[in-house]
Amino acid sequence: MPSYPIRPTFPIDVRSPTGTVKVGRQGTAVTLDVVAASGGDGALTAGQFYAALENAFPGASATVRDAVPSDVSNPVNRAYRTTAVITPGCALLVFVQATLSLSDAQIENLLASAALQPQ
Template sequence: MPSYPIRPSFPIDVRSTPTVVVTREGTAFRFDTTGVGGTPGPSRSQFFGALEALTPGATAVLAAAVPSDPGDPINRAFNGTAFVTAGCALATFVKATLGLSDALLASVLAQAAALPN
């Protein structure tokens, strides 16, 4: 029976905690890591939970504004974003659609991070 190496043949940086950024591209997902550390941001469900606490019915308003074309970037952001940050496509869409200020969006993200996942 052949033996296999215990170590992987590709380099792994174990000195820092990587941040994972998940991007949906069509029907595929892309996972990018950076060595910055920390958490990538609140999850999509945490974000929508905090948004509903701030403005009941906001999710329904957003869902109605999303184009039905699955190839549209707004549709992909609304349905495929895993972690929400202030500059991501989902947060930009929410901010523009609901007319949120930068301070209010930052408040929603902070409240979302405190919610259980």
């Protein structure tokens, strides 16, 4: 019995995002993975995070900066000044979420868009 390719009835966007596309194989299937511009290791830099924050909520980084306590021994102040890599649940991310009253869904979207920002 011959096989025929399946043609989708919906549009497929094949443009590459800011990262690259890695093509692989699993058995006879072809896989396509998007590798973010950050190298694909899942580590988001503070610069990527703040760029995504400004794109999503203009002026938000200034609001966060103004809310940071001035006491250098405060854990939030230390996190704001020294956090290089943003991870879910890190002190800086928790502080930003509380300061801007962002929902968990908004934070997830923010982290996803941060992964596509140049490093």
